[in-house]
Amino acid sequence: MKTIIIIPTYNEKDNIEKMINTVISMPDYIEVLIVDDNSPDGTAQIVESLMSENKRIHLLKRDKKEGLGPAYIAGFSHAFTMNPKYVVEMDCDFSHPPLTVIKFVERMEAENLDLLIGSRYSDGISIVNWPMKRLILSYYANKYTRFVLGSKINDLTGGFKCFRVSVLEKMKFNKILSAGYSFQIEINNAFEKNKKLVKEEPIIFYERRFGASKMSGNIIFEALFRVLRLKFRNQKQYFNN
Numbered sequence: 001m002k003t004i005i006i007i008p009t010y011n012e013k014d015n016i017e018k019m020i021n022t023v024i025s026m027p028d029y030i031e032v033l034i035v036d037d038n039s040p041d042g043t044a045q046i047v048e049s050l051m052s053e054n055k056r057i058h059l060l061k062r063d064k065k066e067g068l069g070p071a072y073i074a075g076f077s078h079a080f081t082m083n084p085k086y087v088v089e090m091d092c093d094f095s096h097p098p099l100t101v102i103k104f105v106e107r108m109e110a111e112n113l114d115l116l117i118g119s120r121y122s123d124g125i126s127i128v129n130w131p132m133k134r135l136i137l138s139y140y141a142n143k144y145t146r147f148v149l150g151s152k153i154n155d156l157t158g159g160f161k162c163f164r165v166s167v168l169e170k171m172k173f174n175k176i177l178s179a180g181y182s183f184q185i186e187i188n189n190a191f192e193k194n195k196k197l198v199k200e201e202p203i204i205f206y207e208r209r210f211g212a213s214k215m216s217g218n219i220i221f222e223a224l225f226r227v228l229r230l231k232f233r234n235q236k237q238y239f240n241n
């Protein structure tokens, strides 16, 4: 049940070493792939120095910052060459409790899931330390998206999730329109509308303590319009067969 946690990074020097050490302290079937977009703060160099001591640490270096979507797509394709059973999306900032990955894999196995989404909105709202404005924006963006797309998912925008590789591999990544925040929405919706087995696992989300968020209000508003476009898009085109 080899599982690769894919972590996109941009200027995460304050978090990266602790994050990698946390991941490699987990069971051996869990490996980590850092996808760095040439962070000016030297994040990739820190990864390189840690890699020389442990084979479960991998690094994909990219030339420039292009947003989360392209970083994940490059990371997925790179991870597939290592033949994992599952891949996980996770931030580098400890917002997503890393040990939950073990729970993800247990549920993927036990329930034969295709996608398991770490959810901040399944048990009421489980977010620690967000300004009220951001909380309200995110909460209602999710309600709106869920309504427009007719989705059963409570947390459509979160970035902590586990995919079954045999299913994700069949996705046509070149059909994905979104580079920013709506990347998560687009993939979740494509899975759901193509009858893949999607569930949520409640998580407690902690706002980052070190480094800066790359999120902006603009990205959220872009996502609101993208949702309308996705609603009228043929969802079959996202998957081979």
Ligand SMILES: Nc1nc2c(ncn2[C@@H]2O[C@H](COP(=O)(O)OP(=O)(O)O)[C@@H](O)[C@H]2O)c(=O)[nH]1
Residues within 6 Å of the ligand: 007, 008, 009, 010, 011, 012, 035, 036, 037, 065, 066, 067, 068, 071, 090, 091, 092, 093, 095, 159, 208, 212, 213, 214, 215
């Ligand atoms: N490779 C790459 N990573 C990014 C980019 N933008 C953000 N990240 C990383 O993606 C994760 C999520 O971004 P973050 O700033 O935490 O956004 P937030 O969680 O929405 O506040 C973090 O690990 C960032 O370092 C990007 O353009 N390229």
Ligand SMILES: [Mg+2]
Residues within 6 Å of the ligand: 091, 092, 093, 095, 208, 213
């Ligand atoms: Mg984050």
